[in-house]
Amino acid sequence: MAEVFLALHRSLQNVERLVAVKRVLPHLNEDPAFVDMFLAEARIAATLTHPNIAQIYDVGFADGRYFLAMEYVDGVTLRQLSSSLPALPIAQVVHVGIAVCSALGSAHEKLDIGGERMNIVHRDVSPQNILIDAAGYVKLVDFGIAKAAGTLDACTRPGTTKGKLSYMSPEQCLAGDVDHRSDLFCLGIVLWELTAGRRLFQRKSDFATMSSIVSDPIPRVRDVAPEVPEELEEIVMVALERDPARRFGTAAQMQRALEDFAVLKRLRPSTLDMAPLVASAAPAQRAARDALLEAVAAGDDAGLYALDIAVEPTVTSKSARPAARTTRRPGPRG
Numbered sequence: 001m002a003e004v005f006l007a008l009h010r011s012l013q014n015v016e017r018l019v020a021v022k023r024v025l026p027h028l029n030e031d032p033a034f035v036d037m038f039l040a041e042a043r044i045a046a047t048l049t050h051p052n053i054a055q056i057y058d059v060g061f062a063d064g065r066y067f068l069a070m071e072y073v074d075g076v077t078l079r080q081l082s083s084s085l086p087a088l089p090i091a092q093v094v095h096v097g098i099a100v101c102s103a104l105g106s107a108h109e110k111l112d113i114g115g116e117r118m119n120i121v122h123r124d125v126s127p128q129n130i131l132i133d134a135a136g137y138v139k140l141v142d143f144g145i146a147k148a149a150g151t152l153d154a155c156t157r158p159g160t161t162k163g164k165l166s167y168m169s170p171e172q173c174l175a176g177d178v179d180h181r182s183d184l185f186c187l188g189i190v191l192w193e194l195t196a197g198r199r200l201f202q203r204k205s206d207f208a209t210m211s212s213i214v215s216d217p218i219p220r221v222r223d224v225a226p227e228v229p230e231e232l233e234e235i236v237m238v239a240l241e242r243d244p245a246r247r248f249g250t251a252a253q254m255q256r257a258l259e260d261f262a263v264l265k266r267l268r269p270s271t272l273d274m275a276p277l278v279a280s281a282a283p284a285q286r287a288a289r290d291a292l293l294e295a296v297a298a299g300d301d302a303g304l305y306a307l308d309i310a311v312e313p314t315v316t317s318k319s320a321r322p323a324a325r326t327t328r329r330p331g332p333r334g
């Protein structure tokens with residue numbers, strides 16, 4: 001739906017910072033439904049300020065397209081990280097789980113400026129949308145299909161993506177009522193896969209994937225990976241209860257369970273231990289990113305640099321020149 005670039009934001013007196021710029025894909029730019037969805041993401045995400053959510057700086061319109069300028073997360077996606085390792089150490093799995101719970105809790109509980117709960121649901125919690133920066137901090141991104149109370153439901157629009165199929169909750173698959181507990185199920189899938197070391201609901205067809213989410217028996221983590229501590233398995237399996245009423249009631253409760261588990265097992269979920277894993281993860285992607293940063297640092301800022309290198313690992317070139325103004329002016333009046 002969108003493309004994401006690295007860009008240099010230059011404001012008064014050459015004050016510079018790197019930002020990530022997200023724009024609607026050109027062919028979708030003419031479709032008012034997609035543009036609405038994009039602006040809905042901006043409206044929701046821009047209200048959120050949390051250390052585990054990539055901060056939105058600005059929304060702008062340049063060269064006929066809307067864009068979001070946000071905190072650039074210099075690191076890898078959780079997908080890249082986990083596929084670079086035989087297994088993510090348990091302490092780091094817990095580190096990711098705690099951080100994502102904290103991010104989700106803050107979004108779920110968010111009040112609007114009038115003090116009303118916004119009832120934000122992310123709806124796309126998946127390894128591609130969980131980034132980990134070079135210092136080991138976890139950042140949730142992509143509120144592209146997030147929903148807040150009172151906003152239009154993108155899912156009802158024809159041809160609109162509904163999140164990554166194999167990371168959907170049963171109620172999302174069944175197009176039922178979706179509340180904040182849906183995100184906890186999706187995080188449960190992510191944690192199950194990190195601990196078990198394999199995919200949970202990926203099947204040959206979309207139909208088979210969705211039907212497995214809705215009705216296949218869910219293997220317990222320790223059936224696949226007996227070395228995983230029982231208490232952690234229990235947390236993951238509670239998150240994966242098909243009946244939302246049997247899951248954790250809130251992200252904060254799930255976060256607390258993970259924190260208690262870490263204390264019990266004397267684990268130290270720390271950014272300091274995560275950072276070296278990020279440094280060694282996905283060397284090709286890291287090299288591509290370094291090349292982009294070098295080009296930007298050398299003042300070659302006339303373009304935007306593709307960041308979505310999870311999809312196209314070899315992209316290092318800048319895009320067409322007309323994007324240049326976006327690069328220079330994603331500032332307050334951009």
Ligand SMILES: Nc1ncnc2c1ncn2[C@@H]1O[C@H](COP(=O)(O)OP(=O)(O)O)[C@@H](O)[C@H]1O
Nearest residue numbers: 001002004020054071072073128141142144308
């Ligand atoms: N703030 C960011 N910093 C660095 N990379 C990012 C950032 N936001 C997104 N990306 C990269 O771009 C990819 C796609 O971004 P995302 O917002 O998830 O868009 P989409 O709606 O296309 O999934 C992410 O998986 C990640 O690799």
Ligand SMILES: [Mg+2]
Nearest residue numbers: 128129141142
């Ligand atoms: Mg995404």
